[in-house]
Amino acid sequence: MTIRVAVIDDQTLVRQGIISLLSLAPDIEVVAQAANGADIVALIAQHQVDLVLMDIQMPQVDGIAALQLLASAGVVVPVIILTTFDDHERVLQAMQAGARGYLLKDVALEVLVDAIHQVKNGGSLLQPAITDKILQSFLRQSPSPSPAQAPADALSAKELEILRLMAAGFSNREIAQSVFKSEGTVKNQVSAILLKLGVRDRTKAVLKAIDLGLLGS
CATH class of the missing domain: 3.40.50.2300 (Response regulator)
Incomplete structure (x- = not known):
């Protein structure tokens, strides 16, 4: 079509x-x-x-x-x-x-x-080169979130790793190759991240993570 x-x-x-x-x-x-x-x-x-x-x-x-x-x-x-x-x-x-x-x-x-x-x-x-500039710019401007702003279900260390790769613009397949997991496993982890952050897609997940300060160093 x-x-x-x-x-x-x-x-x-x-x-x-x-x-x-x-x-x-x-x-x-x-x-x-x-x-x-x-x-x-x-x-x-x-x-x-x-x-x-x-x-x-x-x-x-x-x-x-x-x-x-x-x-x-x-x-x-x-x-x-x-x-x-x-x-x-x-x-x-x-x-x-x-x-x-x-x-x-x-x-x-x-x-x-x-x-x-x-x-x-x-x-x-999300193109990685621009995404990095957006993240750095936003993180410089944003105050540290208070505990009340954190998602109800805290992300695990592995989920945070997946989230950072999502923010860098990697596809599920590329993430799977990076973390040595199957694409199906990564897909399930991405779904879990979206659920915990209360969003429907990857873009909103990244924006929510930025807002919550989850992608800072």
């Missing part, structure tokens, strides 16, 4: 470059494009968009404001944020506003296509 994508970026060369890349993917079709997020709700409805690739920094209505427009309208469409290394604080805001992942603008075609499939199928996307 073809995945229908909208690309929203104010930089024409970047937008056209991404569209050109995606034209090489047989099961992905760019059905809409825009220079800012002002008309994102109408764009998605008109073109039956399955997924949005969107810049953070844009004139008029930026990526975060566009995510808020989607939330206000009750429109549930996965959004991948396009970013640079200098945008790490804004990326965190975008994730909190509902983005399902983020990619660097100079991403390779294979990575971009894999990301679109992963997010379209319900996953989240």
Whole structure:
């Protein structure tokens, strides 16, 4: 089944470059494009968009404001944020506003296509290099949590190790290879972590862990 994508970026060369890349993917079709997020709700409805690739920094209505427009309208469409290394604080805001992942603008075609499939199928996307910057920035700003803020069921040392690998953007398979466990075992541990943190997906688990100070040194 073809995945229908909208690309929203104010930089024409970047937008056209991404569209050109995606034209090489047989099961992905760019059905809409825009220079800012002002008309994102109408764009998605008109073109039956399955997924949005969107810049953070844009004139008029930026990526975060566009995510808020989607939330206000009750429109549930996965959004991948396009970013640079200098945008790490804004990326965190975008994730909190509902983005399902983020990619660097100079991403390779294979990575971009894999990301679109992963997010379209319900996953989240966290690139390790940017994730580290986000974590460090947030940890510098956040006070240490009080005991009352800790999750009801404390995570075990092994679960904290898994959580840190999740924050670094590793898939279940990659985590399994890192900790010398089966992929099924890791999947069960990830499910247990989500349950203990009271969240539904990996992205929210990482954000919750940051908020609780679980990823600090």
